[in-house]
Structures are given as C-alpha cells and as structure tokens.
Amino acid sequence: MKPEWPENLPVAQVRLARPTDKLREVERFYCEGIGLKKLDSFENHQGYDGVMIGLPGFPYHLEFTQHVNGSPCPAPTRDNLLVLYIPDEARIRQIVQRLEQMGYPEVVPENPYWKEKGAVTVEDPDGWRLVLMPTAGIGAGEK
Known part of the structure; x- marks a missing residue:
C-alpha cells in the first residue's frame, strides 16, 4: 500500500x-x-x-x-545535512568522483553514523553538507 x-x-x-x-x-x-x-x-x-x-x-x-546586497548568512554547522538516499552505490561513486574533479572532495561527517553506514559527505560551495547515502546502509525504521 x-x-x-x-x-x-x-x-x-x-x-x-x-x-x-x-x-x-x-x-x-x-x-x-x-x-x-x-x-x-x-x-x-x-x-x-x-x-x-x-x-x-x-x-x-x-x-x-x-x-543584490549579499547575504548575511554564515555557513551552517557540520551537522546541517541534506541527505539523498541512492540505491545504486556505483552511481554514488560516480557522483563523488565528479564532485571531486569539480573541487568538492569528501569530508569527514560530524556524526560518525553516516560513515558507518557507507555514506559519503560533501560540502557544497556555501559549506552546507550533502550526504549521499546508499539505501543498503539504512535500517527498516529509516525508510
């Protein structure tokens, strides 16, 4: 259903x-x-x-x-995250490689949970963090 x-x-x-x-x-x-x-x-x-x-x-x-006058917003904390759950781990590796070539390398997550589950964390140009999470790394309660 x-x-x-x-x-x-x-x-x-x-x-x-x-x-x-x-x-x-x-x-x-x-x-x-x-x-x-x-x-x-x-x-x-x-x-x-x-x-x-x-x-x-x-x-x-x-x-x-x-x-036009700019933004007074500072970079967020390292635990403000946008998480994308992606079922294809090969696709995650492709995205990470492309981002690295663009100058956005993987960073160590604030919360070790993400790394333990096989996710990759990257900072966008403003310092906001994006997590690419393989769906194989999530539990039943997280779907």
Whole structure:
C-alpha cells in the first residue's frame, strides 16, 4: 500500500529554500555535480535572483536565492545535512568522483553514523553538507 500524505496537512509541494552569495557555483554543484535539473529561475525580482533545482515531475525542490546586497548568512554547522538516499552505490561513486574533479572532495561527517553506514559527505560551495547515502546502509525504521 502506497503511503499517503496526511489529510490534515494538504501539501502539494515541498521546497527547501536558502540564500547564497554563490548562486552560479551552487547551481553548478547541484546540477552538474549531483545531477539534479534546473527547473526554473528568476532574475532581479525585488533585488533577488534565484534558481529552483530538483527532478522534473517530482514535487520536491531546492531553491537558492541571491540578493543584490549579499547575504548575511554564515555557513551552517557540520551537522546541517541534506541527505539523498541512492540505491545504486556505483552511481554514488560516480557522483563523488565528479564532485571531486569539480573541487568538492569528501569530508569527514560530524556524526560518525553516516560513515558507518557507507555514506559519503560533501560540502557544497556555501559549506552546507550533502550526504549521499546508499539505501543498503539504512535500517527498516529509516525508510
């Protein structure tokens, strides 16, 4: 049976949004490096430029915005994570290799759990951490 979204929270789409001062580098990291797609973008909307990144046809997106006056946001802690669960470990290795060639090497995770489960952690251009987690490394309670 396919799980359904709770009736009392009728969400049609989920978008995680955050500011950056490195919009083009972040777009390149997530699109060229990770393999997500640029879904939409905008320029000079009340001083903001932005890009929406995700997978066409799926209601889960990342949005990155850059203000003409810059962003006061510092880098997050090493345990602020975006985790992508990927069933194909060979594909994870390809992504990691591509990111390394782009200048984004694997980093040691703050929480050793991720390394113990075979995940790879990489920092994006702003210092936010992305975890590529093989689905073979997750337990029944984590799916």
